[in-house]
Amino acid sequence: MENSLFLALTAYVCVMSITPGPNNVMLMSSGLMFGFRRTCPHMLGIPLGVILQLWLTGAGLGALLALEPRLQMAMKVAGSLYLLWLAARLWQAAELKETRARRPITFLQAMAFQFVNPKAWLTAATAVAVFAPPGDRYLGHLALICAVFAAVGLPCIAVWAGFGAALRPWLRRPGTALWINRAMAALTALTIVLFWI
Template sequence: MEHTPLVALIVYAFVMSITPGPNNVMLMSSGLIFGLGRTWPHLLGIPAGVMVQLWVTGAGLGGVFALEPRLQVVLKVLGSVYLLWLARRLWRAAELEEAEAGRPIGFMQALVFQFVNPKAWLISVTVISTFLSAGEGYALRLCVISLVFVAVGLPCMLVWAAFGAGLRPWLSDRIVARRINRAMATLAALTVLLFWR
């Protein structure tokens, strides 16, 4: 991969990974509720899912989405339902102890979520169509692109999880805890709007 496209890919990966979206909102919520230590499986599952998604898209699934736009609508509906379910759980968690009693999102759940996350599909299709041309060394270049996305994305996602974990000390007051949980729930619900714009 030449220098200029690599720099452009790094910038694109950074912008897509650091900006708000379903994954980052869920990581912030998990950091808040479960702490950074229990959020690591979730945090590692996202880039693993992104890598698999990039490989699948690079193998030709991106073309299927172009030919059958109704599949994108199905993904939007599934992703929206999941985020609204998560928002409902957060809203109902009156206190940190109550929320902590639940289970954090695991590695495989985070990996599989990428396949119903419309933002992740948009990123995958854009990356493959923009940064990967057909020809010799296609598989190797696809692997390099995937690794770049993980190397850039993981620290960006860690920022969101750490920010959520950093809010934990503020949760000793029940009223503050309820307000933060409900603010996170609202943010998770509003993220659904990103799917439909």
């Protein structure tokens, strides 16, 4: 891959990974509720799910998704329902002691969520279409795209988990936990809008 294309890929991955979306809002919520260390499995599941999406997109699944609107709709509905369920969990988590009884999203759950996350599919399809031109080096380009998503994407999403963890001391103040959890629930529910625009 030429240097200019590699730099463009790196910038694309950085922008798509650090901008708000369902993954980042969920990571911030998890960092807030469980701390950075307990959010790590969730954080590591995201790039692995995206890497699997990239390979599937490169193998032709991206074209199928583009041609089958019912499959796209099913993904949007499933992703929306999952986010509503998470928002309800956050809304009900009133106090820190109650939050401690809950468990963070697991590695496998985070990885699986990528398959119903339309933003992740769009990101993967665009990356493959733009940065992996057909030809004899197609698989090499696809592997490089996956490596960049892992190397650049992970630190970008870690910022969101770290930001949530930095807000964690506020949870110890009386009444603040309820307000913060409800604000995070509202943000999680609002990210559903991103699926539909």
